Amino acid sequence: MVLVLVGFLVLVSAATSVRVVQQFERGVVFRFGRLQPQTRGPGLATLIPIADRMQKVSMQVVTLPIPAQDGITSDNVTVRVDAVVYYRVVDPVRVAVDVQDYGSAILQVAQASLRSIIGKSELDDLLSNRERLNQGLELMIDNPAVGWGVHIDRVEIKDVVLPESMKRSMSRQAEAERERRSRVITAEGELQASKQLAEAAQVMATNPAALQLRLLQTVVEVAAEKNSTLVLPFPVELLRFLERSTPPAPSSEVPAPPPSSGVPAPPPSSEVPAPPPSSEVPPVRNGSGPPPADLGEQDEGGDHPVTVPGRL
Numbered sequence: 001m002v003l004v005l006v007g008f009l010v011l012v013s014a015a016t017s018v019r020v021v022q023q024f025e026r027g028v029v030f031r032f033g034r035l036q037p038q039t040r041g042p043g044l045a046t047l048i049p050i051a052d053r054m055q056k057v058s059m060q061v062v063t064l065p066i067p068a069q070d071g072i073t074s075d076n077v078t079v080r081v082d083a084v085v086y087y088r089v090v091d092p093v094r095v096a097v098d099v100q101d102y103g104s105a106i107l108q109v110a111q112a113s114l115r116s117i118i119g120k121s122e123l124d125d126l127l128s129n130r131e132r133l134n135q136g137l138e139l140m141i142d143n144p145a146v147g148w149g150v151h152i153d154r155v156e157i158k159d160v161v162l163p164e165s166m167k168r169s170m171s172r173q174a175e176a177e178r179e180r181r182s183r184v185i186t187a188e189g190e191l192q193a194s195k196q197l198a199e200a201a202q203v204m205a206t207n208p209a210a211l212q213l214r215l216l217q218t219v220v221e222v223a224a225e226k227n228s229t230l231v232l233p234f235p236v237e238l239l240r241f242l243e244r245s246t247p248p249a250p251s252s253e254v255p256a257p258p259p260s261s262g263v264p265a266p267p268p269s270s271e272v273p274a275p276p277p278s279s280e281v282p283p284v285r286n287g288s289g290p291p292p293a294d295l296g297e298q299d300e301g302g303d304h305p306v307t308v309p310g311r312l
Helices: 002-017 092-097 102-120 123-128 130-148 164-206 208-223 236-245
Strands: 018-021 025-031 043-046 052-058 062-072 078-089 150-161
Touching: 018 025, 025 092, 052 092, 062 102, 078 102, 078 123, 078 130, 092 130, 102 130, 102 150, 123 130, 123 150, 130 150, 164 208
Parallel strands: none
Antiparallel strands: 018 043, 025 052, 062 078, 078 150
């Protein structure tokens, strides 16, 4: 019976003195509370019962999401930013001895560093220059983490949440920028087209046949659309050419007949002479006063005055 009890105690102590360490882990051994300089690698690790205590530390890369942090940028814009941190343990002894909970410590440092980055940066940098901000945030977190035996592999800013008013303002700004670019492109196209048209006009001015060929080409292009009505422009240059090439027409005036000795020549003008102004003077009323002396003389048998022609 005693042998059975001793054998049972030996089996229990052997089971407690042997531990399995995984490939991605390292074992830190404390003997009576004192750190042993040699860490245990992957495989079976033997311990002294009751005296040794082993703490396993994972050497894998840990993904730590940083909760969204509210902050005000250097250009006074309120934003909400979240990020993610990738880190791994490089010194298991320091992780087990120097810091109580290295995961929580890394999280708190990451949150404080993220808020600091938000306050030092502008909105445009948060939206378009994230690579530089990621590098700065990684250096800020890695500085205290090195003393804890932790190495920061990478830090990434995931999302930047803007207020709705800022989103509308940025949308209007982007629309105005696109409108400006379209107008500039249109103006440049018109400028280039005007230069080409000016050169073409100079070529056509030296050779008038080129203008006629261009006119015929335009007619062909219009006729290809199966239109029922065709408007054919008539160039002004052709009218001027026809005007110069046409001889002047003879005068339509009737020549005067030759003068003869018996028949007088007709007067040059057929205008009828205007009648002389009327010399009639309105009659004078009978009255008590004598009539004016220059209106005429009275006849012997009546009271009516006699008008003298040619006198007023």
